[in-house]
């Protein structure tokens with residue numbers, strides 16, 4: 001089969017790879033009909049995710065048709081059209097039983113590697129390093145899907161691939177990130193990052209009762225898409241201090257909740273950005289937390305901080321004093337996707353949202369290298385790339 005593989009920083013190639021086969025009785029093999037590039041894939045592309053190996057198949061947002069199935073997958077059949085969760089979960093362990101699917105204790109086959117770095121291991125993910133299981137990803141013609149009975153959702157023929165694909169990740173991610181804001185009706189939510197995750201977070205915050213959403217980025221077309229979703233916007237390059245700008249919009253108090261939908265590769269203008277890059281270079285920190293600092297300093301006293309943005313290792317100059325003394329709450333995590341399959345599919349079917357609004361680029365899988373470059377460099381007004389094998 002053809003698959004998009006990682007070979008080092010800024011180097012992905014579409015290559016011939018062996019077709020996957022059923023290994024476990026809860027596996028399914030999915031013939032991919034549509035796949036996408038996620039902001040999380042850029043952290044791999046940029047060389048920030050440890051334990052990647054040359055030739056690894058990447059990609060974790062995908063859907064398609066089941067073409068083979070293990071004997072213990074009772075609720076799916078060959079021919080079913082499904083979207084696949086990017087987090088792999090057994091459905092029955094201590095964590096899955098509590099709905100904490102992205103920290104399933106059975107799905108990371110390299111759990112000891114992750115535990116050595118993070119203290120405990122989270123779930124395995126598709127196409128996201130050996131630390132997270134070393135599973136082949138979804139930017140491919142075929143994928144082996146472990147725990148297929150729990151990790152897939154059947155989608156109705158009335159909806160197109162483009163309308164349902166993002167149930168795999170970014171729609172649930174934006175929605176869970178909005179839930180993690182602990183929104184009360186009428187609240188003001190500030191969201192850093194108007195990439196695909198930020199876009200779904202904006203729309204989800206309104207679904208959950210926000211009165212006002214303030215979206216922050218510097219890319220004009222992303223800010224425009226945020227306004228199309230009902231947000232007010234700030235181009236952070238035009239203000240001196242973002243927390244002062246936010247105070248002005250919130251009667252001097254600060255937003256009720258603040259979200260970091262940017263993660264470990266945040267841009268930071270001026271000295272802060274320079275110092276973070278220098279610290280990263282000498283390995284004083286692995287991640288650049290400029291937005292994480294901003295969200296903590298900006299949220300109102302007693303407010304909530306939600307962090308869907310991905311971090312991999314260690315950050316420096318974390319404003320712990322502000323966090324403690326002002327009584328803040330912070331929630332984060334890879335998304336518990338399986339929790340959101342049914343309710344968010346229902347919202348799409350009801351016409352409350354059409355997730356395909358975020359797609360700007362439609363490519364063939366063979367064009368993946370070009371897709372990665374265009375998405376990373378935010379060229380040609382690129383916001384979200386989908387690819388057909």
Ligand SMILES: NC(=O)c1ccc[n+]([C@@H]2O[C@H](COP(=O)([O-])OP(=O)(O)OC[C@H]3O[C@@H](n4cnc5c(N)ncnc54)[C@H](O)[C@@H]3O)[C@@H](O)[C@H]2O)c1
Pocket residue numbers: 038039040041042043169170173192193194195196197198216217218219222236261262263264265266267268290291307308309310333334335383
């Ligand atoms: N928690 C999860 O399960 C999960 C799932 C999917 C994605 N993610 C993460 O969410 C983050 C966003 O993903 P995406 O697909 O939207 O990526 P993206 O790279 O398209 O979006 C990031 C956006 O942040 C903006 N940005 C950079 N620095 C900024 C700053 N200082 N202030 C404001 N905006 C700034 C960029 O211009 C860009 O528009 C990534 O870190 C990704 O890894 C997490």
Ligand SMILES: [Zn+2]
Pocket residue numbers: 038039040041060061086169170
């Ligand atoms: Zn993702």
Ligand SMILES: [Zn+2]
Pocket residue numbers: 089090091092093094095096097103104105106107
């Ligand atoms: Zn589990």
